[in-house]
Amino acid sequence: MTTVVALLLVGVGSVAYRLLPLLGAARVPEAVSTAAGWAGISVLTAVTVRGVLSHEDDSIPWAVPVALVSVGLGLAMAVRGRPPLVVLGVGAACYLVLAATAGALG
Amino acid sequence: MNQVDVVTHHHADVSAGVRAMAPMLVAYAPFGLLVGGAVAASESPRAAWLSTWTIYGGAAHLAVLDVLQRDTGVLGAALVGLLINARMIAYSVSLAPHWRDASAGSRVAAAAMLTDATWALARNRDTADPRARRRFYFGAGLTLWFGWPLLVSLGVLVGGWLDGVPVATLLPSLTLGSLVVPQLRSRPGLAAGVAATAVAVATVSLDGGAAMVAAAAAGVTAAGLVHRRTS
Numbered sequence: 001m002t003t004v005v006a007l008l009l010v011g012v013g014s015v016a017y018r019l020l021p022l023l024g025a026a027r028v029p030e031a032v033s034t035a036a037g038w039a040g041i042s043v044l045t046a047v048t049v050r051g052v053l054s055h056e057d058d059s060i061p062w063a064v065p066v067a068l069v070s071v072g073l074g075l076a077m078a079v080r081g082r083p084p085l086v087v088l089g090v091g092a093a094c095y096l097v098l099a100a101t102a103g104a105l106g
Numbered sequence: 107m108n109q110v111d112v113v114t115h116h117h118a119d120v121s122a123g124v125r126a127m128a129p130m131l132v133a134y135a136p137f138g139l140l141v142g143g144a145v146a147a148s149e150s151p152r153a154a155w156l157s158t159w160t161i162y163g164g165a166a167h168l169a170v171l172d173v174l175q176r177d178t179g180v181l182g183a184a185l186v187g188l189l190i191n192a193r194m195i196a197y198s199v200s201l202a203p204h205w206r207d208a209s210a211g212s213r214v215a216a217a218a219m220l221t222d223a224t225w226a227l228a229r230n231r232d233t234a235d236p237r238a239r240r241r242f243y244f245g246a247g248l249t250l251w252f253g254w255p256l257l258v259s260l261g262v263l264v265g266g267w268l269d270g271v272p273v274a275t276l277l278p279s280l281t282l283g284s285l286v287v288p289q290l291r292s293r294p295g296l297a298a299g300v301a302a303t304a305v306a307v308a309t310v311s312l313d314g315g316a317a318m319v320a321a322a323a324a325g326v327t328a329a330g331l332v333h334r335r336t337s
Contacts, residue, residue: 006174007160009188010157014187019213021195021201022217026206028202033201039200039325039326042305044226045302046302046305047165050306050310051282053307075280075283075287079287084281087281087283088129088277091277092276
């Protein structure tokens with residue numbers, strides 16, 4: 001029962017988060033919408049950074065630095081305008097190579 | 107433009123959205139399977155699975171199920187989930203200008219499909235025509251709206267076999283990062299990104315929801331200051 005109620009609360013709240021501003025779209029001032037865009041960029045950036053910094057891999061030493069370099073190289077591709085699949089491929093391949101190297105050295 | 111041209115244009119926008127979202131689904135696959143594993147292990151798998159469409163955010167879904175496993179109670183779990191998903195308010199508010207002249211039904215449908223990837227793809231879409239932008243949004247949004255629950259359902263069936271593949275947990279960061287990079291090209295956007303990175307580093311040991319709110323506040327402040335200075 002606890003699980004159902006908690007999921008229901010989060011579900012209803014999440015739908016309201018998405019729905020209410022769009023339903024009242026005509027009343028959202030331009031400046032607020034611009035600031036919300038910056039907030040969105042900030043949150044996505046923070047999610048990306050947290051994902052890397054909290055990376056765990058018990059099979060190798062220096063898991064976080066390895067993840068940091070791999071994601072950094074992947075995102076360098078994004079800076080150069082490469083599509084997301086290339087970013088993913090480069091980042092993942094880099095991680096596998098660095099993890100194998102770190103595993104061999106460690 | 108004749109009717110055939112109009113229909114072709116409409117289809118082109120929608121399929122551009124589908125094509126833009128398809129690689130995201132590949133990238134989200136490990137995360138979806140992970141969420142599915144947590145759904146299967148939850149006390150109420152059916153309710154947890156049905157929440158895929160309402161919560162519609164892997165991080166919040168996973169966090170709520172995780173907190174519930176630790177017996178912290180309804181309110182604690184709900185607060186964590188609501189805090190993590192609070193970013194949807196920002197996404198929805200920022201998209202509002204593009205949906206002002208859309209029907210109420212379209213706006214409800216758009217809201218149902220709104221999440222990180224749909225928002226970022228819609229923002230990165232370079233077109234002046236709001237209707238073309240909305241068609242693109244629906245192409246991308248529907249792809250994820252059907253694809254994400256499919257991944258979660260697959261995760262329910264195959265469980266935690268991805269636990270032993272650490273590189274899989276990095277894919278969401280790479281995906282979201284690749285979406286946010288094009289938005290850092292403006293000075294305010296870059297300022298927001300730098301401030302959010304600093305806050306994310308400083309708050310990495312804190313709860314995810316609170317850290318997101320702090321990152322958003324810092325990012326908006328930094329971007330606002332830069333915007334004021336440059337305009």
